[in-house]
Amino acid sequence: MPESTRPLRADAERNRRLLLDAAAAAFAEHGLDVGVAEIARRAGVGQGTVFRRFPTKEHLIAAVVVDRMHQVSARGRELLTAPDPGQAVFVLLGAMVEGAQSDRALFEAVADTFLANEDIRAAHSDLVQVMDRLLRRAQDVGAVRDDVGALDLLMMFKGVCEASRPFNDPGIMARQLELMRAALRPVDGGERLSGLPPTLADMERAVGADGAA
Amino acid sequence: MPESTRPLRADAERNRRLLLDAAAAAFAEHGLDVGVAEIARRAGVGQGTVFRRFPTKEHLIAAVVVDRMHQVSARGRELLTAPDPGQAVFVLLGAMVEGAQSDRALFEAVADTFLANEDIRAAHSDLVQVMDRLLRRAQDVGAVRDDVGALDLLMMFKGVCEASRPFNDPGIMARQLELMRAALRPVDGGERLSGLPPTLADMERAVGADGAA
DNA sequence: GCGTAAGCGGACCCCGCGGTCCGTTTGTGT
DNA sequence: ACACAAACGGACCGCGGGGTCCGCTTACGC
Numbered sequence: 001m002p003e004s005t006r007p008l009r010a011d012a013e014r015n016r017r018l019l020l021d022a023a024a025a026a027f028a029e030h031g032l033d034v035g036v037a038e039i040a041r042r043a044g045v046g047q048g049t050v051f052r053r054f055p056t057k058e059h060l061i062a063a064v065v066v067d068r069m070h071q072v073s074a075r076g077r078e079l080l081t082a083p084d085p086g087q088a089v090f091v092l093l094g095a096m097v098e099g100a101q102s103d104r105a106l107f108e109a110v111a112d113t114f115l116a117n118e119d120i121r122a123a124h125s126d127l128v129q130v131m132d133r134l135l136r137r138a139q140d141v142g143a144v145r146d147d148v149g150a151l152d153l154l155m156m157f158k159g160v161c162e163a164s165r166p167f168n169d170p171g172i173m174a175r176q177l178e179l180m181r182a183a184l185r186p187v188d189g190g191e192r193l194s195g196l197p198p199t200l201a202d203m204e205r206a207v208g209a210d211g212a213a
Numbered sequence: 214m215p216e217s218t219r220p221l222r223a224d225a226e227r228n229r230r231l232l233l234d235a236a237a238a239a240f241a242e243h244g245l246d247v248g249v250a251e252i253a254r255r256a257g258v259g260q261g262t263v264f265r266r267f268p269t270k271e272h273l274i275a276a277v278v279v280d281r282m283h284q285v286s287a288r289g290r291e292l293l294t295a296p297d298p299g300q301a302v303f304v305l306l307g308a309m310v311e312g313a314q315s316d317r318a319l320f321e322a323v324a325d326t327f328l329a330n331e332d333i334r335a336a337h338s339d340l341v342q343v344m345d346r347l348l349r350r351a352q353d354v355g356a357v358r359d360d361v362g363a364l365d366l367l368m369m370f371k372g373v374c375e376a377s378r379p380f381n382d383p384g385i386m387a388r389q390l391e392l393m394r395a396a397l398r399p400v401d402g403g404e405r406l407s408g409l410p411p412t413l414a415d416m417e418r419a420v421g422a423d424g425a426a
Numbered sequence: 427g428c429g430t431a432a433g434c435g436g437a438c439c440c441c442g443c444g445g446t447c448c449g450t451t452t453g454t455g456t
Numbered sequence: 457a458c459a460c461a462a463a464c465g466g467a468c469c470g471c472g473g474g475g476t477c478c479g480c481t482t483a484c485g486c
Contacts, residue, residue, distance in 0.1 A: 009453060009462060035443055046465030051445060107375075115379070148392070155389060159372025162320075166328070167419045171408055176368060178406050179361070183396035191398075193391050195384055206380045222432060222483060248473055250436095259435030264475060 016053050018043040024064050027105030032061060062117045065106050069123035072096055076130035086143025089134045090181060093157055097173055100161055107158055115207045125200055128154065145186045149197025156180050229266050231256040237277050240318030245274060275330045278319050282336035285309055289343035299356025302347050303394060306370055310386055313374055320371055328420045338413055341367065358399045362410025369393050 008016065022043035026034045036057055040047045054060035075095050082088040100106065115121055132150035139146045160180055164173040221229065235256035239247045249270055253260045267273035288308050295301040313319065328334055345363035352359045373393055377386040 011453070012463060015463085036445085037443075040465090047444095047467095048446085048448095048465050049463075052463075055445095057444065110379075145395075152388070152392065155376040155385075156372070156392060159369070159374075159376035159389070161372075162375040163368040163372035166323075167411065167415060169415065169419060172368075172411050172415065175365070175406055175408055175411070176372070179365065179369060179396045182358075182398070182400070182404065183392045185395070185398075185404075187395070191395065193388055195388055198380065198385050198388070202380060202382070202385065206382060224483065225433060228433085249475085250473075253435090260437095260474095261435055261476080261478095262433080265433075268475095270474065 012053070015043070015045050015049055018045060019050060019053060019060070020064055020067055023060055024068065024105065027061070027064060028101075028103060031104050032108050036060075058114075058117075061105060062114065062120050065110065065114070066119050066123045068099070068103060068106055069120075069127050071099070073123070073127045073130050076127070076134060080130070080133060080137070085134075085137035086141045089131075089138045089144065089153070090177075092131075092134060093153075093177060093180075096157065097161070097170075097177060101168075101170065101173070103161070104165065107162060110158075115203060121204075128200060142186060144184045147187075147193045147197070148184060149199070151198040151200070151203070153184075155198070156183065225266070228256070228258050228262055231258060232263060232266060232273070233277055233280055236273055237281065237318065240274070240277060241314075241316060244317050245321050249273075271327075271330075274318060275327065275333050278323065278327070279332050279336045281312070281316065281319055282333075282340050284312070286336070286340045286343050289340070289347060293343070293346060293350070298347075298350035299354045302344075302351045302357065302366070305344075305347060306366075306390065306393075309370065310374070310390060314381075314383065314386070316374070317378065320375060323371075328416060334417075341413060355399060357397045360400075360406045360410070361397060362412070364411040364413070364416070366397075368411070369396065 007013070019039065023039045026039050026042055036050055037047055039060075040050050043050075050060065054063060072092075072095075076092050079088040079092050082091065110120070110124065115124065128150050131153060135144065135148070135150050135153060138144040157180070160173065160176040164176050167173070220226070232252065235258075236252045239252050239255055249263050250260055252273075253263050256263075263273065267276060285305075285308075289305050292301040292305050295304070323333070323337065328337065341363050344366060348357065348361070348363050348366060351357040370393070373386065373389040377389050380386070
């Protein structure tokens with residue numbers, strides 16, 4: 001059911017894209033607190049246009065986040081057929097780093113109650129599925145310890161991004177990513193993780209509880 | 214040069230503590246966006262009192278952060294004489310988790326341009342020193358790979374906290390901490406980290422560049 | 427006790443930001 | 457070409473939050 005409404009007029013569609021891009025850039029630079037006016041200015045568009053296309057600032061943020069998640073999922077799907085399954089996961093993570101160098105918006109948004117948003121949840125769930133398949137292939141080859149799940153990876157990745165963001169230095173981020181990779185080395189002897197990998201259900205529950213509070 | 218001014222009146226000092234605690238709690242629950250009015254209400258104090266003690270909301274935040282960092286540093290110093298150096302580091306991290314379950318403020322603040330703040334920088338630098346000594350002891354015993362530095366640890370820790378915060382679930386955070394520990398396992402053969410451990414100088418530089426932008 | 431300065435509180439100001447409105451422009455189907 | 461709906465833009469509004477002010481209270485030195 002994508003777009004049950006009739007397609008947008010040509011200029012409207014164009015402005016929509018301009019807005020999404022401008023918003024993504026602005027959020028990346030200054031966080032979610034940038035004013036709508038600023039975003040409109042960057043996109044070369046009136047403020048009214050923003051709110052006609054996205055009824056609320058939150059809708060705009062959600063759209064940006066979903067947009068980005070789709071990109072990543074798409075790249076992940078490509079990598080499902082890569083020759084070396086053990087590498088594929090890390091290639092994807094590397095690609096995510098590339099663009100997400102400062103995807104503050106994505107993480108700020110996903111972190112807070114934003115997972116309550118229908119569209120974001122859908123896109124996120126899709127991304128988790130792709131990651132899950134990539135991960136299993138890597139585990140089947142013995143390239144990654146088998147007691148971690150897709151959400152473990154996404155969480156760690158988020159951590160890496162958040163931790164290295166203030167440095168604004170690709171080298172340092174790469175280093176953190178290497179450490180993440182080190183954590184995923186197969187465990188020969190003992191030291192297995194306690195508990196089971198987190199699931200989407202865990203998130204939903206947490207969000208629900210958090211939202212109610 | 215702590216407190217060049219004459220000491221506060223008894224009630225003033227008491228209110229100062231109430232405010233710091235109330236603010237810490239409020240920030241932990243709702244992030245840095247909680248209104249000053251709300252904090253004042255929680256502390257059972259007038260809004261005017263807040264601004265007399267902390268000229269600006271940012272000063273209040275900084276004070277909270279510094280306060281917390283001192284607690285952690287103090288605990289770390291105790292652990293310097295612990296019997297098992299290999300465990301001590303992780304004991305400290307565990308202790309940090311304890312209190313930091315939702316120390317959003319600390320991380321939000323440190324993440325953004327807040328390191329520009331003189332006091333925070335000092336407290337942070339102190340914390341890094343303590344962590345560094347703990348870490349070296351652990352490395353001397355061979356409990357931790359020797360190509361990581363104190364800032365690597367603090368960054369990873371921040372990542373773990375940020376990543377698991379939305380879940381609001383101690384179990385999941387513990388799991389991430391175990392993964393962090395796995396990343397620190399000594400490396401027998403190859404796979405050493407690229408580059409050198411980040412230093413405080415790296416941070417200062419990043420903050421400087423970021424602040425100027 | 428008493429004077430005084432430090433402290434208190436909350437009503438108040440002001441500004442920035444999300445969101446609305448409406449007169450004007452522009453794409454599009456005939 | 458023309459008509460009309462769709463889209464545009466920016467002036468405008470209201471609210472919420474940081475910060476101020478001032479009349480009242482209270483701790484502390486003598």
